[in-house]
Amino acid sequence: METMGFCHGLNVLIRRIARPRSVRCYSTTADRVAELESEGAYAVMAAASKVEQETGKKVARLEIGQPTFPTPQHIVQAGVRAIESGQTKYSSPSGVQSLKEAVAEHTTKTRGIKTLPEEVVIGPGAKPGLFLTTLALVNAGDEVMYPDPGFPTYKAMTLTAGAIPVPVPLTRDGRTFEMATFEKLISPKTKLVVLNSPGNPTGGVMPQNDLERIAELAKEYDFWVITDEIYSRLLYDIPCAPSIYSIPGMKERTILVDGFSKTYCMTGWRLGWAVMPQQLTNKVELLLTHSVGCTATFTQGAGVAALTGPEDDLLEMIEDYRSRRELVVQGLNSIPGVTCPVPAGAFYAFFDVSSFGLTSREISRKLLREGLVAVLPGTDFGANGEGFLRLSYASPRDQIEQGLERILSTLKTL
Structure with missing residues (x-):
């Protein structure tokens, strides 16, 4: 009886092992995150840092919307x-x-x-x-x-x-x-x-x-x-x-x-x-x-x-941004083939580069790799951003001036 019980148990175990089972993969993620993408600014920041490491040269960083002013005291x-x-x-x-x-x-x-x-x-x-x-x-x-x-x-x-x-x-x-x-x-x-x-x-x-x-x-x-x-x-x-x-x-x-x-x-x-x-x-x-x-x-x-509290720092910052805005808009509009509307607020210039015959991403990559200036392709903000680039004038004035010069010299080659 014991032998029969043992044999029966062994047969059950063999059948379970041999039985086809559906394979379930536990490494997949939920559908709700399948289409999520990172913000383009972070990707360009990383790419700009990589270019700096590879070339040993500084990139004019105009990609991120982060004030360079310190938090008021x-x-x-x-x-x-x-x-x-x-x-x-x-x-x-x-x-x-x-x-x-x-x-x-x-x-x-x-x-x-x-x-x-x-x-x-x-x-x-x-x-x-x-x-x-x-x-x-x-x-x-x-x-x-x-x-x-x-x-x-x-x-x-x-x-x-x-x-x-x-x-x-x-x-x-x-x-x-x-x-x-x-x-x-x-x-x-x-x-x-x-x-x-x-x-x-x-x-x-x-x-x-x-x-x-x-x-x-x-x-x-x-x-x-x-x-x-x-x-x-x-x-x-x-x-x-x-x-x-x-x-x-x-x-x-x-x-x-x-x-x-x-x-x-x-x-x-x-x-x-x-x-x-x-x-x-x-x-x-x-x-x-x-x-x-x-x-x-x-x-x-x-x-x-x-x-x-007091808003003296805020008012001074806005005046500084106003000056940077004028520098950026005038500088971009002086480049043949570029059109830049005057932004009424924030600290971004969204300028039209569609005349150059390349995609926004292609131009932004060319500006980064050849011109050493980081800006964002308009398509980082949606399909309707094609043909545009975004420049942040929250960056320091010297980087803005340097970036504008590099944008001009690079776009001249297109």
């Missing part, structure tokens, strides 16, 4: 005091109350619409305000409209949410949507429209009449609007950029995203905010809780100082 000191006083513990996922109050007051003052601290969510940078809000609003199969060329995160957050990307072309000067096309692309599936003014990569500012038309359509088709206003203080020809958040009836369906990186030279501090209807803040707070936990408490103390 009163902000730095506030952050240091916060650390020294023990503000190094967890904070509320949606932010410390003092910063939410400062953001609410700042938003009320700058956008002309009463904003409450309960409508403010703080995050480690402005991107959570974009990304997590999209996850809270959008279902699989919904459509999300965004500018093309535009900031790459807009497409990334749409794909991650399982939604359908609907890129909207901009006018040739980069100021606004091609409104006739925008209206045609709206459908019953439209759930969210993303605006960016002043915009990256064009520096364009969307005019009030287009914002009012989008507001009308938002109410008619019942879609949400995210307005990315991270460059709202970096303006050169107008005192303030119009905001769809300020249009009557739009506060209830608008998420206003802003932050400290560009305006206060705090890119590494990772601090931003989003203003939204209070019923939505509760959902976004849950996403913050389960993704990042909270934003560093001491950086939030620095944020309060930024919003409530």
Whole structure:
């Protein structure tokens, strides 16, 4: 009996081993990340560093949108005091109350619409305000409209949410949507429209009449609007950029995203905010809780100082950028075959190089490898960026001057 039991068990084991089994691969990744791509600026930064290592020569670095100015001292000191006083513990996922109050007051003052601290969510940078809000609003199969060329995160957050990307072309000067096309692309599936003014990569500012038309359509088709206003203080020809958040009836369906990186030279501090209807803040707070936990408490103390302190450094920086903008626009437009609109805000020049008969990527690679100047191809910001390059004049003036000379000498060879 024991022998029979042993034989039976052995036969069962043999059959199990011999049985065909479906092969399952555990090294594959989820569909939601299959189409994600890095920001082009990081790829060009790495490529520029590689060229410097290989050649032993310095590249004129005009690819990254990072202010070269230091964080103003009163902000730095506030952050240091916060650390020294023990503000190094967890904070509320949606932010410390003092910063939410400062953001609410700042938003009320700058956008002309009463904003409450309960409508403010703080995050480690402005991107959570974009990304997590999209996850809270959008279902699989919904459509999300965004500018093309535009900031790459807009497409990334749409794909991650399982939604359908609907890129909207901009006018040739980069100021606004091609409104006739925008209206045609709206459908019953439209759930969210993303605006960016002043915009990256064009520096364009969307005019009030287009914002009012989008507001009308938002109410008619019942879609949400995210307005990315991270460059709202970096303006050169107008005192303030119009905001769809300020249009009557739009506060209830608008998420206003802003932050400290560009305006206060705090890119590494990772601090931003989003203003939204209070019923939505509760959902976004849950996403913050389960993704990042909270934003560093001491950086939030620095944020309060930024919003409530003196703005002398900011005003000086804007004047410096204005001077750099004039240098860049004049320099680029003096190059045969190049056309550069005047950006109204941010610190980017988006210039047309389509006359040279090469793709944007081919020209940007040629400029890097042969000209030793790093700029971004327009297609890093979407298919409609073909024929354009983006130059950041947040870089130091000497690099800008050197870069312009190298762009001229390289493009002459084409």
